[in-house]
Amino acid sequence: MSEDMKFPTPRRKAPALFKPKDPSEFDFKFIKYEKGDGIARVTINRPQLYNSYNLETLQEMTEAFDDATIDNRIGVIILRGEGDKAFCTGGDVKEYAEYMVQGKSQDMWAWMNFFVRAHDALRNCGKITIAALNGIVVGGGNEWNLSCDIAIMADAEWVEKKGVMVPTRYIKQVGTQVGSIAAGGATQYLPLVVGLRRAKEILLFNRPIPPQQAKEWGLVNEVVPYDQLDATVDKWAHDALNQFPGGIRSTREQLNFLPNLIWGSTMGLAKDTLTRNMGGVESYFGMVGFSQKRPVDHDSIRCAMADGADMENLFGPYIHKCPSCGVEGLPLDFDYCGFCAAKLETENV
Structure with missing residues (x-):
């Protein structure tokens, strides 16, 4: 039997510009980070919130991905969610509702910068x-699933809810159901992964996609029973370690050319669109309704529009000036000043 070919130990150790850390050196609150045997494991650790991510989660994920990137012992990054209920359910809607929908919608633009950095750190890690x-x-x-090279999904059980059989695990977009736009990767990548027709079905109708259907559509590579998920993922990871690291890095760059081109050319617009949308009436009804578990009557919005409501300027154009305090740019439908409560002169408007 022939002897394995091994790279020799370097005679001279080159100075290290980058210094990866031991996971214990990080003080992460919302993720778990582990490294060993050539594998970095990042786990979103918010199971009580179905592993949704807030701003701090994105910052911690970026730190972990950056560390794995500069660690030459690492060849694979595995991303998963804590527990058995959720991989990840997207952004923390309660954070959106409190700080952006009911707070400052312009903060969404800065928040999206942290979101983009986290995805860039994963997609450009070279592993x-x-x-x-x-x-x-x-x-x-x-969108995290789509940013990864490979996806292995635990199969679902089917249970009855309100007389209908539903899967316990599935893939689902929700943007147009909660007053948002899935422009953080889904609108960019889904047409490439599943084709335009299916991408429109996924994004415009928000139907749950069971694991086996997800595999048929190309959203995942393999579906296995839940108790075999970790072993299957580890097998894929160890197979990945039997490749040349330089070849992996260069091949990924070639494969990601078109996805990166689309991502880079659309994210500026996506950030701006999501920021403007966050201050709108649809985001308010969608996200506040979701966080308060109140169903939304979507048809009431169409009825209001048909009756003349302007969803972009719900209370009309900004044309009033307060005769008392002098504030300008008050909405047309205001009868009183929002600053000093003085009666506005509306008769001649």
Whole structure:
């Protein structure tokens, strides 16, 4: 039997510009980070919130991905969610509702910068990335799935809810259901992955896609029973380690040319669109309704539009001036000043 070919130990150790850390050196609150045997494992650790991510989660994920990138012992990054209920369900809607919908919508633009950095750190890491889909994959969770090279999904059981059989695990977009736009990767990547027709079905109708259907459509590479997920992902990871690291890096760059081109040419517009949308009436009804578990009557919005409501300027154009305090740019439908409560002169408007 022939002897394995091995690279010799360097006679001279080159100075290290980058110094990867031991995972214990990080003080992460919302993710778990582990490294060993050539594999980095990043786990979104918010199971009580179905592994949705807030701003701090994105910052921690970026740190972990950056560390794995500069660690030459690492050849694979595995991304998963804590527990068995959810891989990731996207952005924390309660954070959106509190700080942007009911706070400052302009903060969404800065928030999206952190979101983009986290995805860029994963996509440009130069290693093979594997999504271990341990539970439901919803909204921005599917965008993490799409940012990974490979996806292995745990199969679902079917249970009865309100007289209908539904899967316990699935992939689902929710943007147009919660007053948002899935422009953080889903609108960019889904047409490439599943084709334009299916991408429109996924994004415009928000139907859950069971694991086996997800595999048929190309959203995942393999579906296995839940108790075999970790072993299957580890097998893929160890197979990935039996490749040349330079070849992996260069091949990924070639494969990602078109996705990166689309991502880079659309994210500026996506950030701006999402920021403007966050201050709108649809985001308010969608996200506040979701966070308060109140169903939304979507038809009431169409009826209001048919009756003359302007969804972009709900209270009319900004044309009033307060005769008392002098504030300008008050909406047409205001009868009183929002600053000093003085009666506005509306008769001649």
